[in-house]
Amino acid sequence: LMVWLRRCTHYLFIVVVAVNSTLLTINAGDYIFYTDWAWTSYTVFSISQTLMLLVGACYYLTFTGVPGTATYYALIMTVYTWIAKAAWFSLGYPYDFIVTPVWLPSAMLLGLVYWATKKNKHSLILFGGVLVGMSLPLFNMVNLITVADPLETAFKYPRPTLPPYMTPIEPQVGKFYNSPVALGAGAGAVLGCTMAALGVKLNTWTYRWMAA
16 A cells, blocks of 8 residues: 555656646746847746756656656656647747747756766766756757747737836847856756755655655
8 A cells, every 4th residue: 555655646746746847837938029038038937947847857767766757757848838838829829939849858968867877866966957957048049949030929929028117128138148048057057956956855755754
């Protein structure tokens, strides 16, 4: 009974974390609509995706002990996001706005670290966290590259997000030293280790709770 209960608890946790990851990353491509604040939004979204991917993937990795499950977890996030974005597509939004699977290559790197270090949890946290944090903002740029014309898309499908008194008068060109990828990668590499540690610790806590 305890084995069955423990497994069910783990699977429930995985579903809950995956769903919440998707909810927090559902705006992955929304920086296209923030014409005045595109790079600022891009950086924030890149970091949030990095952190949510790391928590769930590390939890899943340490639960199963199989490196490939990190990529599988990223696939779950991708499919959930596609389902949500498909609703927008049905409303007439452009198909190329639907998020590209940017989480998969970063998750592959995470699984590779876990495999290469012989399932060492500390290496997973340190090396895996840094690699995912530095790589995801780079892969996230694929979202911008694959959209035909971000500016045209933004004006064709207006999505007001700020009240009039907060709307910038001039476009925020040059924000973050013209390098949102570098800023996202730097912040992601630092914060990524913390979130990877949380994912690993969640697994430990769950086992202890179930064993009590």
